[in-house]
Amino acid sequence: MDSTIDIGVDGLPLHVKLFERESSDSLLIFMPSAVAAGNVAHRHPSFARWQWESHFPQAHVLAVADPSMGIAQELRGAWYMHRDHDVIAAMAVAIERLIVRLGARRVVIYGSSLGGFGALALAACLPGAVAIAEVPQLDFGKWLQSARTAVETHILGRELEQHRLLHPEQVGIRARFEHASQVPSFVIISNVRDSGYREQLEFFEWVCAGAPRDDGTLHELRLVDQVLGHGPLGVQAAKELILGRLV
Secondary structure (H helix, E strand, O other): OEEEEEOOOOOOEEEEEEEOOOOOOEEEEEOOOOOOOOOHHHOOOOOOOHHHHHHOOOOEEEEEOOHHHHHOOOOOOOOOOOOOOOHHHHHHHHHHHHHHHHOOOEEEEEEEOHHHHHHHHHHHOOOOOEEEEEOOOOEHHHOOHHHHHHHHHHHHOOOHHHHHHHOHHHHEHHHHHHHHOOOOEEEEEEOOOOOOHHHHHHHHHHHHOOOOOOOOOOEEEEEOOOOOOOOOOOHHHHHHHHHHHHO
16 A cells, blocks of 8 residues: 655655555564665655565565655655654654554564664654664764755755754764663664774664663674675565564
8 A cells, every 4th residue: 555644744744655464463664765866766755675575474564755855856865854843753653653553563663774774763763663774874964975965955954063953863863862762672784894884883882881771672783794885685684684573
């Protein structure tokens, strides 16, 4: 089912693809990735990995597009930013209603790179959810200058560091977890050649040192050598990771 959900953010709807399963109590959410420059076929709304739906017949599958991508056609990624509103929190409210309707007791949120950033951020706003984040950016301010300039120009209308002073939870995952007063369960998958590897190590050390959390949450930083650099795992390896959290 393709549909849109009103999240109450200046007319930016949440575009979704939902595959419902009979008698399932699990929900798998795919978060959006950046789109290639000039790739008209993947312009907004774009649904990363929705074609993987058939690999998970035991779960409801929800693929979501970043609402902020609808602000400007020139954007390749929007990082769920908004000048005045918390887009991730608004998405979480809408998705939580869907979780209740589906009767989902297990929720796994998956994404890579920008999508990994989103998976971690959304999980912090959905109690009990687990994030699987491949080579995630953890602080948008440390990412590519071209991406930052596009967001400043087309979404924020101000410099990112000015925006961080007002809405730090939109810019960095640590600030998002602190804003939510909890660290959700997560698995971060990375490798020694990813540009964010050192940052991911430092972030994991912060989590292990006593970041705010709920009892029973589990945290893992998994280093792999199947992929070297800033790239995602193949479908089979990703499938095994996801299935281990859905059951």
